[in-house]
Structure formats: structure tokens, C-alpha cells
Amino acid sequence: MKLRLRLIAVLLSCGMVAKGGTAAAQADIARTTMPAPVQPNVIDLPVTGCNSRSEIWHPDAGLAAVRNVTCPTLRAFLPKQGATGAAVIVAPGGAFMGLAIEKEGWQVAQWLADHGIAAFVLKYRTSTTPADQGVFVDELQKALRGQPTKLPALPTDTPPYARDDGLAALRYVRANAASLGVDPARVGFMGFSAGGFLTRTMVELPKADRPDFAAPIYPNMAAMSVAANAPPMFVAIAQDDFLLAREKGFPLIESYRAAGRPIEFHLFPGGGHGFGLGKPGTPPAGWIELMYRWLDRSGLLAAQPPER
Secondary structure, three states: OHHHHHHHHHHHHOOOOOOOOOHHHHHHHHOOOEOOOOOOOEEEOOOOOOOHHHOEEEEEOOEEEEEOOOOOEEEEEOOOOOOOOOEEEEEOOOOOOEEOOHHHHHHHHHHHHHOOOEEEEEEOOOOOOOOOHHHHHHHHHHHHOOOOOOOOOOOOOOOHHHHHHHHHHHHHHHHOHHHHOOOOOOEEEEEEOHHHHHHHHHHOOOOOOOOOOEEEEOOOOOOOOOOOOOOOEEEEEEOOOHHHHHOOOOHHHHHHHHHOOOEEEEEEOOOOOOOOOOOOOOOOOOHHHHHHHHHHHOOOOOOOOOOO
16 A cells, blocks of 8 residues: 555646645645647557547646656657757656656657757556546555545556556667668657656666667656666666665665676655656756766767677
């Protein structure tokens, strides 16, 4: 039950439900839906059972969020100048029940593209939740009160359909690297919260499919399987993030250290869960610049010689 409540809290932290002080304040904002935004440069990923009409878009503190996703897509944000050849797939969070797609997807991808990195926001499939926004909010609030709910059981790790969408995204970018202007040997994967869970799963894929670098942001911090040739990793999380309360120490970091693989870890003294790019004036603000410098130091922003 505690894990379920924490995962429900991810939706609150990412803005999937308003964080007002009362249930009435929450419902007043969170019951609002919105039309699907115009999205240029969208690439459909192959899947059966796709029905875009099932998607429910709603505002997330003024930013777009979506749930009931059955049609996975990539939205490309390509550099207008100064392209480095590096590419990153960006997976937003939302407890696998929804996606904070603007806060943890489009905004991040635009920053990367502005700094010469091709970015592809992955709208991966989510679990099925009540179609009516008001009912959805009511059920979330029941879950937070520990009452029986009609919401689907929340996964403790990456669901197979999200894993398949992440793998399809990696394969698409690499297969189309020439037309996208990217180096197929420098395709990374980053994700926030549930998207961080997905990022970890991508790192555990066989070598031919796994990303060339990874950046889970406020992810599951549990121990993971780390191969002898696992990709370099960048991790950022706030000290007051509830996901840290699940673990003693930093098992994810220790897994990488034990395997002798390169990892850079930033623990901020505050910021909570779901800080996105980081609110100005808060400890996590500017974390993405730290990641950019890590990419540069790691040689991932320059063409690499072929493996012998």
C-alpha cells in the first residue's frame, strides 16, 4: 500500500493533479481538460491497438499533460544550428498513468536542441484510467486516502508496453540517423520519474539495443543489473525526494560503482520530486547544464572513432 501511495504521489509531484491545499481546490483545477496541442515533427511508432482518440489532454500548472496513451510517438526537436551529432530520447514521467509531456518532455527537448543535441520526446503508452477527468481525479484522491479505487494497479517497475516503446524509439533513431543528422553511435536515453524507471530498463537491454549513454532524473534508486560494458550514466535527484525514502543509501549508484562503470551523481539539498528543468532559485536549477558538461567531458558531443 505504501508503494502504491508513493507512486500516486508521483502524479501529484509531476503536476498531473493540482496540488491545492484542499480537495475542492484540487478538483477545481484538475477536472479541466484541453484539446490536443498542435505538435509538429511527430513520428508514429509501430504498435497494434492504437487509438489516438482515447488520449485525454489536460493542463498541468499551465503546461500540457496527457493520459490514456495507446499510440506511441516521437516528437523531434532538431538543432537549427551547431548540431553536435548527439541525440537523446526524452521520456516524461507520470507513474505510468500519464505523462507530464510539456514539463518533462518538450521543455527539456527544446533546451537540448538549442544546445546542439537532437532530442526526441517519447510519448509512450500508459495504463488505462477513467475517461472522465472528474472521475479520474476522484479516484486519485480516494487512493491517496487509502480507500478502494477503480484505478489500475500501479507497476513497481517498467511495464512491458513502455519498454517496447522505448526500444522502438532507440531503433527508429538509429535506423534513420542519416536523415535525422545524428550519429547512430551517440544516441542516449533520459527520463524523469517513471521515465527514469524506463531509462534504467533501457540500460539493461542487450548491448546492440541499449542507449550509448543514459540520464535517469529522479528515478527509482534501487539496485540494478549493470553489465561490464554498460553505458555511462548521469543521475540527479533531490535529497527530499520520496523515492529516496524507499532505499538505504544509493543502491543504483553503488550498482554502477561495483561494476566499474562511469557514473556522475548529483544529490541536491532540496527540490522535491518532479522538478523538471528546475525552478530558478531552487537547488536543482541548472542541473541540465551539469549534464551538458558531463556529456562534453565524456566525449559524447564529438564524433567518436569506430570500434575496432
